[in-house]
Amino acid sequence: MITIKAQSISVSPYSAYGIGEQLFDGNTEQAGMGGISTVPTNPFGQSANFSNPAANQSLRMTNFNASGSGTNYTFKSLTDKENTGRFNISNISLAFPVGEKGSFGLGFQPFSALGYDILNSTERNDLKQNVQLKGNGGLNSLHAFYSRNLAKGFSLGLRVNYLFGELTRNEILAVDGASLAVDYSNKSNYRGAQFTLGSMYTKRIGKTKNLYVGATYTLGTNLRTDVTDLTTSYTFVGSAKASVDTISIFRSDNAKTKLPQTFALGTSYTKDNSWSIGAEAKYNTWSDFRQPVLGNSSTSSNVDYKNNVRLGVGGYWIPDYNSYKSYFNRVIYRAGAYYQTAQFSINGTDVDAYGATLGFGFPIGKQNDASMMNVSLEYGQRGKTSNNLIKENFIGVKVGFDINDIWFRKRVID
DSSP: OEEEOOOSSOOOGGGGSTTSEEOOOSOHHHHTTTTOOSSOOOTTSOSOOSSSTTOOTTOOSEEEEEEEEEEEEEEEOSSOEEEEEEEEEEEEEEEEEETTTEEEEEEEEEEEEEEEEEEEEEEETTEEEEEEEEEEEEEEEEEEEEEEEEETTEEEEEEEEEEEEEEEEEEEEEETTOSEEEEEEEEEEEEEEEEEEEEEEEEEETTTEEEEEEEEEEOOEEEEEEEEEEEEEEEEETTEEEEEEEEEEEEEEEEEEEEOOEEEEEEEEEETTTEEEEEEEEEEOGGGOBOOOOTTOSTTTTEEEOOEEEEEEEEEEOSOTTOSSOGGGSSEEEEEEEEEOOSEEETTEEOOEEEEEEEEEEEOSOGGGTOEEEEEEEEEEEOOSGGGOOEEEEEEEEEEEEEEEOOSOOOSOO
8 A cells, every 4th residue: 555645845756766856947938838948939039048048049138037836736546645735936047148149147946856755555464564755855956058149040059057956765664563663764965067058040931930940959967976875773752763773874975876868859930929839859868867876775676767758839829919908919828738758667667747738928017128927837647556656647837927128238328
């Protein structure tokens, strides 16, 4: 029997694997279009794109973004069902043009998250054994990009992420009715750089339409990982631990965690200030993923990492961007969908994911600066209840503010 317990800060039980659940690294408007991020998703070009740094060809104002994300989860096993949720700051960034052909940006966002509490109970010969799996922590990203328009319609860009953070996993074994428990604990600290190369080509078609083609390549990287494995035993006095005894301890300050390469290719067809439709494919070499051995932990013994693909489609529509009669005619309406093949299999069962998204861009401030409050909604599903796994349904909401203004302009007249 598997029991899922809610936590105050919680993410998917599948975050137990790898470096935790990887969080969406794009902005709110991209999230509303099925996660498409290699091509422009802002009709006015005034939203910084950190996913593909080359997709900032039209950035002409300083853009400040602050975003938050909330998700409600329903976890279901064959015998249990639990609801829980989380909220986190998902993005803070600043980007601005550099000269006539360049752009530069700085940002911060969570990269991955760990937060689960699962109780697995088995019974043999009237003896009930409980294994509690717990995890918390996450990795963060400090990042910067530079983009350069090299020729008419063609640009290249580079993004650098500095990843850092700590993940803690506990596996507690106890026999029902006995006062003795064994706690296996793994604490890992990560830090290292990750690089993404981006390119984009824009082809003008007629007087009002554009074809965009964008591509990115994220290099595989090795994160330095400081690991502490600690196994202890203890007894309970009421609910408190007592007689704690260290069974074993292991430390390593020179371990490596290998992150995979990512290839992405996207395209979109747009009409100026009116509509856009696009598609994107991402390929991740998760079979290359390596991490320090977690000693006696069972969470890594039954998982097989696999290369996976994420396919997304999406678009936006503006009824009348220049309307003076109706505010809602100037709202940007977005929609999309995605499907992601398994990043790993557990007990031989693939853990796929899919979802659908909606989004809205509400103009704020002055009409000519394209400042927006963006909202995106997502419904998705991951996993299944077969083979002793957990089925996960989730509803997510993201809210982001893009504030645009003209900074760093040299005065012509004092």
